[in-house]
Amino acid sequence: xxxxxxxxxxxTVAAIGANAYPASLMANSAxxxxxxxxxxxxxxxxxxxxxxxxxxxxxxxxxxxRGHDIAVHRATHRAVAFARRPGTFAVAFExxxxxxxxxxxALANRHFFGHGAFSHDGRLLYVTENDIPAARGxxxxxxxxRNYTKIGExxxxxxxxxxxxxxxxxxxxxxxxxxxxxxxxxxxxxxNRDAMDASLTFxxxxxxxxxxxxxxxxxxxxxSLRHIAADHQGRVWFGGQWEGDPGAAPGLIGYAGRDTRPExxxxxxxxxxxxxxxxxxxxxxxxxRIFAASAPKAGRIVYLDTQTKRIISESILKDxxxxxxxxxxTFAASSGFGDLRHETSASHVISQTQISDIAFDNHLRxxx
Amino acid sequence: MPTIxxxxxxxxxATVTALLSLLSPYDSKALAATAPNSYALVQxxxxxxxxxxxxELKSQTERLALSVDRLCQNGAEASREEVASEFRKTVxxxxxxxxxxxxxxxxxxxxxxxxxxxxxxxxxxxxxRLFMANQNLSQMNADAISKQSAxxxxxxxxxxxxxxxxxxxxxxxxxxxxxxxxxxxxQNIANNARDLEHGWTKDGGWKDKMLxxxxxxxxxxxxxxxxxxxxxxxxxxxxLLADIQVKPRFDATRKQQGHITLVGPYEKSGLVKxxxxxxxxxxxxxxxxxxxxxxxxxxQDWVKxxxxxxxxxxxxxxxxxxxxxxxxxDDTPSLRELFDKIxxxxxxxxxxxxxxxxxxxxxxxxxxx
Numbered sequence: 067x068x069x070x071x072x073x074x075x076x077x078t079v080a081a082i083g084a085n086a087y088p089a090s091l092m093a094n095s096a097x098x099x100x101x102x103x104x105x106x107x108x109x110x111x112x113x114x115x116x117x118x119x120x121x122x123x124x125x126x127x128x129x130x131x132r133g134h135d136i137a138v139h140r141a142t143h144r145a146v147a148f149a150r151r152p153g154t155f156a157v158a159f160e161x162x163x164x165x166x167x168x169x170x171x172a173l174a175n176r177h178f179f180g181h182g183a184f185s186h187d188g189r190l191l192y193v194t195e196n197d198i199p200a201a202r203g204x205x206x207x208x209x210x211x212r213n214y215t216k217i218g219e220x221x222x223x224x225x226x227x228x229x230x231x232x233x234x235x236x237x238x239x240x241x242x243x244x245x246x247x248x249x250x251x252x253x254x255x256x257x258n259r260d261a262m263d264a265s266l267t268f269x270x271x272x273x274x275x276x277x278x279x280x281x282x283x284x285x286x287x288x289x290s291l292r293h294i295a296a297d298h299q300g301r302v303w304f305g306g307q308w309e310g311d312p313g314a315a316p317g318l319i320g321y322a323g324r325d326t327r328p329e330x331x332x333x334x335x336x337x338x339x340x341x342x343x344x345x346x347x348x349x350x351x352x353x354x355r356i357f358a359a360s361a362p363k364a365g366r367i368v369y370l371d372t373q374t375k376r377i378i379s380e381s382i383l384k385d386x387x388x389x390x391x392x393x394x395x396t397f398a399a400s401s402g403f404g405d406l407r408h409e410t411s412a413s414h415v416i417s418q419t420q421i422s423d424i425a426f427d428n429h430l431r432x433x434x
Numbered sequence: 435m436p437t438i439x440x441x442x443x444x445x446x447x448a449t450v451t452a453l454l455s456l457l458s459p460y461d462s463k464a465l466a467a468t469a470p471n472s473y474a475l476v477q478x479x480x481x482x483x484x485x486x487x488x489x490e491l492k493s494q495t496e497r498l499a500l501s502v503d504r505l506c507q508n509g510a511e512a513s514r515e516e517v518a519s520e521f522r523k524t525v526x527x528x529x530x531x532x533x534x535x536x537x538x539x540x541x542x543x544x545x546x547x548x549x550x551x552x553x554x555x556x557x558x559x560x561x562x563r564l565f566m567a568n569q570n571l572s573q574m575n576a577d578a579i580s581k582q583s584a585x586x587x588x589x590x591x592x593x594x595x596x597x598x599x600x601x602x603x604x605x606x607x608x609x610x611x612x613x614x615x616x617x618x619x620x621q622n623i624a625n626n627a628r629d630l631e632h633g634w635t636k637d638g639g640w641k642d643k644m645l646x647x648x649x650x651x652x653x654x655x656x657x658x659x660x661x662x663x664x665x666x667x668x669x670x671x672x673x674l675l676a677d678i679q680v681k682p683r684f685d686a687t688r689k690q691q692g693h694i695t696l697v698g699p700y701e702k703s704g705l706v707k708x709x710x711x712x713x714x715x716x717x718x719x720x721x722x723x724x725x726x727x728x729x730x731x732x733x734q735d736w737v738k739x740x741x742x743x744x745x746x747x748x749x750x751x752x753x754x755x756x757x758x759x760x761x762x763x764d765d766t767p768s769l770r771e772l773f774d775k776i777x778x779x780x781x782x783x784x785x786x787x788x789x790x791x792x793x794x795x796x797x798x799x800x801x802x803x
Binding site (some may be wrong): 099106108110150151179201228230247249251252253254255257259260262292311314339344346362363365384385386387401402403425426427429 | 785
């Protein structure tokens with residue numbers, strides 16, 4: 067793999083060790099990646115790893131710091147990985163060719179939250195960002211054809227925007243505003259835990275106008291909405307992180323529509339510790355009917371029927387986090403211990419692979 | 435080069451998990467080491483570190499509240515010095531427990547109520563100014579202040595009042611309202627410290643919860659989970675030290691670009707170095723209490739050696755770029771080196787010591803987003 071001068075100057079792509087592109091893996095480069103995830107090596111290095119469906123490591127894009135999620139545009143074979151909150155770099159790369167990645171960074175007084183989404187036509191990239199001085203969430207708009215030049219931004223209509231998705235209509239953005247204030251100078255400390263203001267907002271992608279904004283009831287004030295996925299009916303399902311008393315964690319999963327208030331789905335057992343207060347990622351089946359959520363602290367993945375709104379099964383995987391829908395009834399899941407598992411929404415394991423020396427980070431994305 | 439192991443099991447999750455656990459590199463380390471007694475580790479951590487330090491915080495906050503009251507009554511210079519001394523000791527005591535980001539410290543937002551820091555947006559001074567300007571303070575007491583914003587309740591709010599030279603605390607009429615507020619805040623701090631201790635020691639409290647894991651325990655199902663909680667606390671302590679005490683001081687790029695900068699902990703009182711030193715001393719004591727180096731196999735002596743060097747570096751620094759006189763090193767570690775040593779030690783604890791102890795903490799479980 068080559069590094070261009072810009073990459074070196076930015077310092078975002080770390081020096082590439084001999085293991086980053088072993089010859090045996092280059093031989094597989096003709097194989098298109100099925101999944102991608104941010105990862106950490108035991109050697110303390112961070113990267114984006116591209117995997118075959120069976121879990122074979124096909125390519126690796128080194129990073130200088132921990133990554134988070136990857137926005138994917140399958141039609142144009144483009145993907146962008148983001149630094150995790152409160153990082154400031156993003157790495158664009160081609161899915162099907164090992165060309166040098168392109169680096170872009172947040173502008174002054176902005177940081178990323180680790181997530182972004184392409185417009186349906188692939189021309190624009192929407193990125194969740196923090197307007198640090200004003201402590202307000204914004205959606206950065208980047209022109210893909212102009213090397214991801216930032217061409218504008220909209221308000222996210224909330225604080226601490228995390229995951230953003232483009233809904234099926236192609237013109238509505240759904241944004242999970244976590245409600246937490248962070249800034250690079252304070253590391254990963256949440257600065258406003260006692261004054262959180264989480265929301266789920268719907269924003270017109272063309273005008274930036276607010277379409278709808280849903281907040282949670284006062285008893286759920288400390289539920290930080292983080293990760294979202296849309297079902298086949300256009301409802302947005304979310305997974306949250308509880309910042310309140312650990313013993314009082316409510317249901318962390320719920321849904322809302324543009325015109326319908328958020329509704330929380332309670333755990334199947336009356337145990338506030340069932341998901342240990344933290345959903346790490348969510349995914350939807352390819353037909354939009356099954357919603358999956360991972361709870362790494364509980365080592366648990368739950369599957370939920372979006373029509374009955376009931377949890378239909380759960381599986382156990384230590385440090386499970388990344389999730390991706392593969393078919394109407396199967397999902398891929400990754401873990402911090404290097405596991406890549408394929409299982410049905412009934413929690414039957416189809417296959418499982420473990421890659422030593424790799425810890426998969428929060429999110430797993432299907433690339434093909 | 436990574437190795438890939440694949441199993442197929444169409445029907446049984448347990449089978450797959452069991453097979454993989456047999457093959458896990460983490461488990462091979464565990465087999466090579468002395469089998470840890472998680473229960474003993476938890477008991478050691480609670481009795482040898484947590485409870486004594488929380489007791490120290492509780493006692494210290496009570497002494498601080500008394501000293502504030504005395505200063506407000508007599509305004510004597512000796513009382514002012516006493517308050518400054520008690521405040522410093524309280525801040526140092528807090529540094530010893532701030533990394534227990536679970537249980538009673540996070541219940542009811544106690545951490546923020548005790549110490550609303552970091553505060554890069556200056557919420558404490560802004561809210562305090564507004565509060566003093568708009569509230570009738572004559573009836574203020576600890577109970578009333580406990581219902582206000584966390585930013586008004588804790589040590590940084592008290593620090594603001596103690597260091598505001600425009601109206602020094604004392605019996606003068608112009609300081610009456612401020613003294614009422616300072617007494618309310620200091621008593622509220624003591625109340626929170628008392629509640630913190632109670633949360634650990636009461637029947638069915640956090641001590642019981644951690645020492646009695648099981649299927650009927652809503653938080654810890656087995657002793658390894660309780661023990662892992664303490665490993666996580668240590669890792670959080672390293673992260674806090676590196677990321678918000680050390681890094682902002684050498685990451686000058688953002689400052690040059692006009693970004694908001696983070697004021698050090700209790701900087702108005704001149705306690706940044708004291709806070710750093712207390713943090714390092716506390717973390718080392720907790721590290722020694724956990725005694726996780728004991729789980730390392732012989733061939734990993736290099737880990738102990740590296741850790742020893744990291745601790746020397748941490749002790750040799752004053753946390754702001756200078757050297758501490760009691761340092762065990764002749765030179766002054768740079769802040770960059772200090773940061774790298776702290777983060778390196780964090781990784782060694784997480785990936786080598788914890789793994790050898792069979793207390794692996796998941797990458798996402800520890801610090802997901």
